[in-house]
Amino acid sequence: MEPLQTAIVDAGPTYLRVRGYDVLELMQQATFTDMIFLLHHTRPPTPAERRLVDAILIGSADHGPGAPSCAAARLAASGNRQSPSAAIAAGVLTIGDEHGGAGSTCMELIASGLERCRTNGTTHAQEAAALVDAARSNKTRLPGLGHRVHSVVDPRVGVLFNLARDNGLAGDGIAFARALEAAMAERIKPIPLNIDGALAAILHDLGFPPMVGKLMFIVSRVAGISAEVLEEYTREKPMRIKLPVAYDGAPPRQNGTQQHDRRSEHGEQ
């Protein structure tokens, strides 16, 4: 088969480099956050960028066993004690546009909103209002707003945006995210920015493509999932989690496997 081309890692018997940087040197001088940045970019971060990415990774790492990612990982650890990898993967699989991954769709929203400002000569407020109105008429949710625990304000958002400002990295992404939040409050109801929205605004300002919104959340959350799996293995017995169930389907009926025909279908459905 043709070799897999890559611009990330170059490895040989005596060397290991990531994007041209010697991993042995990085091991002695850099932080894991530098490595994460380097892997997803083409260079290590500046100190200001490192501070922001650390804050994002710390803020997203864990939100307790009730979050779908951690709950699924614990269910897998509860039924399958043979492989911590399996439990962690089960947790990762719950991460999508609806849980944790809204950073990506929010980055797309921010990028397209800012593009329209440039093209149309409009303000952030005008384009944010248009997006809020479109979401209302399409009955869709805007990504990056609202949290089922932090319902009044997600305290991580202010911390992230202050860090961006203090480090001289607050840009159009943050401004547009705040415009979205304000337009939502004015035109529908107050739904505060959440960690996904803040992460999206900052990663946009750092120049990452939208997919990195979801990827950074996953890289971060795996640290928390891993700790939850360790606790489940260590403190709990297998098969202990029992979710309550209520059946609301068809009543008991005679087995019709053999004699079934298409007509009877209409009566049953």
Next chain:
Amino acid sequence: MEPLQTAIVDAGPTYLRVRGYDVLELMQQATFTDMIFLLHHTRPPTPAERRLVDAILIGSADHGPGAPSCAAARLAASGNRQSPSAAIAAGVLTIGDEHGGAGSTCMELIASGLERCRTNGTTHAQEAAALVDAARSNKTRLPGLGHRVHSVVDPRVGVLFNLARDNGLAGDGIAFARALEAAMAERIKPIPLNIDGALAAILHDLGFPPMVGKLMFIVSRVAGISAEVLEEYTREKPMRIKLPVAYDGAPPRQNGTQQHDRRSEHGEQ
């Protein structure tokens, strides 16, 4: 927490029913294919429906270790011998719109094409031509056409369509799939229907929603992935699969972690 509502399984200490049918009776009289149909529908299949679903499930079950689903499962079995579940799950995860799951997007295409025929009073050929032309101008691929091994004709397609006809179940779905294949041959080049396209046409004619296209492929392919994992555990040593790699990224460079600043970025990228 609120109980999980379901209309599928009702289980208690002395009974187990699926959609109202006694599982103990099904175990004695039905086939696994009946159960698969019942789980995804509201009743067991008729004999004609059972024949078609069996053919679909048999035809999709395995295509050898080179298919992404089986290759990924073998890689996982090669590195992680602790959990066959982990290897099977790795295989399942490769199944998407691009591999195995095109049945779903093809079912959507068929449903929308037929809807346009009804709305516009057009023929299958006219709407199929419009879809082919749109795919060409958008530079997208039409799902359900083309196979990297069965490049001239996928022999499973004819078998499935003949079975549908002989069992009196060939409907608009099959007709529209053939119209798509013909329009493709006339307007671009001959790219034959593949198993996903045939599966999509038949599941459409059986009344399933588009998502079932992907689900049936997964249910089927898991049987093959499982057998591939069994063979990997049984016949092969761990860590034996080595894919060739070629690095084409940045050349070796001095570690710039500490002294990096934003200016230097432009020179580097």
Next chain:
Amino acid sequence: MEPLQTAIVDAGPTYLRVRGYDVLELMQQATFTDMIFLLHHTRPPTPAERRLVDAILIGSADHGPGAPSCAAARLAASGNRQSPSAAIAAGVLTIGDEHGGAGSTCMELIASGLERCRTNGTTHAQEAAALVDAARSNKTRLPGLGHRVHSVVDPRVGVLFNLARDNGLAGDGIAFARALEAAMAERIKPIPLNIDGALAAILHDLGFPPMVGKLMFIVSRVAGISAEVLEEYTREKPMRIKLPVAYDGAPPRQNGTQQHDRRSEHGEQ
């Protein structure tokens, strides 16, 4: 790289064979259960074998959304609506020795127990008693016994064993499983055989290696997981499942990141 060797599938542009059998013919004449048997064996099943494998696959397919496999799949479907494969894989990952996969460890137990009977010239009852006593003194659980819903009797067990007897396939595996159940009742307390234990006994009598106990459960349960995922996508909103959580860890404390030293660790833990 070296080619992946396989004895399962042979595929070329115009043909597709599984263990030498033409898949096109199988699609027209066989059942999916035949294919599952063939993939994990070297030939299709006899009618009697097919009946037993169908019963196993039907009996294990689904036990409702409270089972870890289905609950984890629903959590993934709740947070990640982009990929049904991801949700199904999350469900598969919960299957291990503790959930659904006990068939494999039970097959090992049966095989080793029968081996000792042959070597030592002992009866099933004697070796079963020894295993029960060993489990008690090691404080381990015997696989294949006990079910959290079917706590008095798992009704699927009698159905499976009657089918085996009626089809002339009841062998030493079933006899030894019943001996284990009896020894448990006499020496500790009545804990009935469950579906995993019955499946293990029968698959042993059919000549499969222990790993197939887990694999058959997975192949079967994927059908149920798939249906549960379809229901979750169709009937439910994203992010609706909220598991209750209680924190019992360290109280709030001053951030000690920077000033932490090794001495303070002892006071804190």
Next chain:
Amino acid sequence: MEPLQTAIVDAGPTYLRVRGYDVLELMQQATFTDMIFLLHHTRPPTPAERRLVDAILIGSADHGPGAPSCAAARLAASGNRQSPSAAIAAGVLTIGDEHGGAGSTCMELIASGLERCRTNGTTHAQEAAALVDAARSNKTRLPGLGHRVHSVVDPRVGVLFNLARDNGLAGDGIAFARALEAAMAERIKPIPLNIDGALAAILHDLGFPPMVGKLMFIVSRVAGISAEVLEEYTREKPMRIKLPVAYDGAPPRQNGTQQHDRRSEHGEQ
């Protein structure tokens, strides 16, 4: 259901704490590596501990697309473009005792070897020799030794052990790992310590339980898998990876599904 007890995260509408530490403060002052340590321990690391954990996480993060974890993730990204989570999870699932997870089994080996030294009053060299001899007679491999790319010496090992020494954290774990390597060279052949063995020695000296060996590798490698998935989505077309296959099974034969009986089995197998 009963609430899930946890000692890791305490979250409420206005606060979020990990092991009692305010996450908002950590976001401003700590590094992601501090958070990873805190999640798997009960306190943040000292500066010396942080340096070692950073080096471990950097050194394990990526080894190119040929590693099973990255190859499987790329296969999943190649077939399923709908969910980066699915691709990352596929990569995680390849991590087991044979790939990346040997840190855990190596930590168990080190802990039990050191325990025997204490109990028996023997030297590291004596117990290491006993372990090497036992592995030879059982024909098992010792975890933490050997690397298919870094076959003469894994250069990351020296870096890690020097960092441990320079930071005053080199302990019995490192000493025993070096004793194992020496015993292997003397008694069988030189197989150098690899990154898993070095990671195991250091995590042992930092006081972590063996399971953390595998977990730290996963947390680290997810960063690399994520970057490989980003590159696959960005640079490559779907379905591009084709592994070569060679069939060595049964020749083509007549379909025997229906007429098969048990006698014919013996002739075929």
